Amino acid sequence: MRWLLLIVGSATTAMALGFAAVYLLSEMQLQDREAVHQFSTSIPDDAASIERGRHIARTRGCFGCHGQQLQGYDFDEQWDWPKRAVAPNLAKYARTHDAQTIEAAVRQGIGADGRELMSMPSFNFARLRDDDLAALIAFLRSAPVVEVSLPRPALGWDVRWDIARGRELSMADWVEMVPPLRLDPAVQPILAEGEYLAMTMCNECHGLDLRGESYYSGWDSGPPTPDLAIVAAYDRVQFERLIESGYALGDRKLGLMALVAPDRFPSLSDSEVDSLHQFLQSLASEPAPDAFWRP
Template structure:
């Protein structure tokens, strides 16, 4: 073996070894970050028991992503599996065997839903609490009330297989958990009358933040599986998806069917199980709000 080839092989082996060591260290630091303590001040909310509030809670559970991740019965389900190295099964949040919430107080529920922090102070893994942080007190209370009366289902705690690269990016802050993204000092959101209005649409649009970003301009979804496509730009800016929808009817039809007006199928990364459960008022109000947004270039989250 000539000297040039020998040196090249040594250099390649060294780079691979350094890369493996960096990933090992990053994976360790990511695990350690997930064990950190997050101190938040949690305000209690009233947990109602009347039929109307329970129905509101059922609607929110179905349309805001809770059922999409935890299953309609709350028992937990596999909601990420890239067929390679990343698999995530959500925890059981019913009152059945293996439940992680069986000893939750009302404040524990609020801390988890609104702040993305477990009762022990550790951050919740993956759960998009930034989407729920701006729910009104009444809606948080209704959601808790419904979840607390779910029938008993068998399940377990979180089961997650996460690649070392994802953990490394998490440790470096490239990927953040919800507890990092949320401004925990914000007061509770003021109630907005449910109507086909931009104001109510802005309230509904909070459910889109986790994937489409704070400014709803989309881009690569942080922490999502590698094969997920970039989230669409929902503002009128460069690369916007909204010109596809000439009116609210076309937009609502897309939410119901998972298909664009031209018949093309949208990637299943979009949570159509939840979006399809939006009622007409919420869906049409969401359209009005998105059409009124200031233009932001695609990918600026």
């Protein structure tokens, strides 16, 4: 009996130590990048800037994930991999955190508690311009706070194990890999605007460099997302229909694309659609570079 107790006791201790090690190692990975607090653009409060901020929030998908009233959202049903991802109430968050903390979450992928985010797609916002980010913050602070009760987020042991082994990257790790914007607005204003829009709207799902992502199918069991050079096949009218409704050439209703497009992209202005269309068409003249997210 004594032996049995000893064996059970040591097995329990070993297990507890194993869990503690996974927990500590994953926390180390989640805290190995520090936020750089250098954002110093002042937050405007005029009506035009707040409208601009609303436009950024709409076209960059903040409403889709944080709720149409920015009230927050529990992803429990949709995403089971992190165990429980909970997008916080953004109207409230923006009022209770300073601009530098908000910048770190949105562009660097590092949360207010100093830990790297896992589900918030900061790589899609890494290249947001300072003035657009300031307008976005102004808008979030102006939005009425709608209180709903949200559960606490949780990271499962399997994800922690992957993080601990360096198999699962954090949002801050992904942000580091976002390519820089290449075009100079002073030289090619329309194409540079199109590049800016694409690199802050479409790279969430079409690969950090817009040239497609097969990795993605593993995340969402959806199909790999195509290289956006495919847009060369679309004329202006067809392209507008695609990004406003999710209907592809040949009247095909797409899947996830048809879900996000009507929520985000109908608010793009005509000139934004023009620049985006022209820039994406120009991609066809270059081969897609190698990248590990499209093995």
